[in-house]
Amino acid sequence: NAGVTQTPKFRVLKTGQSMTLLCAQDMNHEYMYWYRQDPGMGLRLIHYSVGEGTTAKGEVPDGYNVSRLKKQNFLLGLESAAPSQTSVYFCASSSFGGSSYNEQFFGPGTRLTVL
Template sequence: NAGVTQTPKFRVLKTGQSMTLLCAQDMNHEYMYWYRQDPGMGLRLIHYSVGEGTTAKGEVPDGYNVSRLKKQNFLLGLESAAPSQTSVYFCASSYGGGVEVLNEQFFGPGTRLTVL
């Protein structure tokens, strides 16, 4: 039972390059999330998904796209990377929303992305 895994762990991009971050969970969770963490800012929600085939914008969605073709995977894409997207990216999953005890989100170990 691996929980939430993220690929890759580290990546360096040049401005304008594209890449996809992969998140996988083996807990059969419906909800999945992508966050970015910047110094002094805490975690900010980029996009989320409430089920296979669905996606929605979070607090800071600009410059990112996502896809949830399979329930266990949630992909985050950067079409044209910018230095402002240098950050640590965390994926998370949860059983669902709407029931107090199930609000807990399980996080992956993070991907450190540097855009030069």
């Protein structure tokens, strides 16, 4: 089991460029999440999905879009990158119910710099 994987690990963009971050999980989890982590701000939820074909906004959704076309994949898109989106992005997945209620498993992160 690879768990949660993220692609790419590092990326540098210029203001206005677009990119897509890919998250994949092999644990058959229903729920998937995208967070950003900034110094002093903690982990903040951008968007999440409770199942294939569904998405919902989190705490800081502006400037981002997501898609969950397949259960195992969750994509985060930046249509026009801004310096304020410089951050470390984490993907996570979880299943609900039983003894592992919403225990989230995290990927290794993508470090994004927008110049």
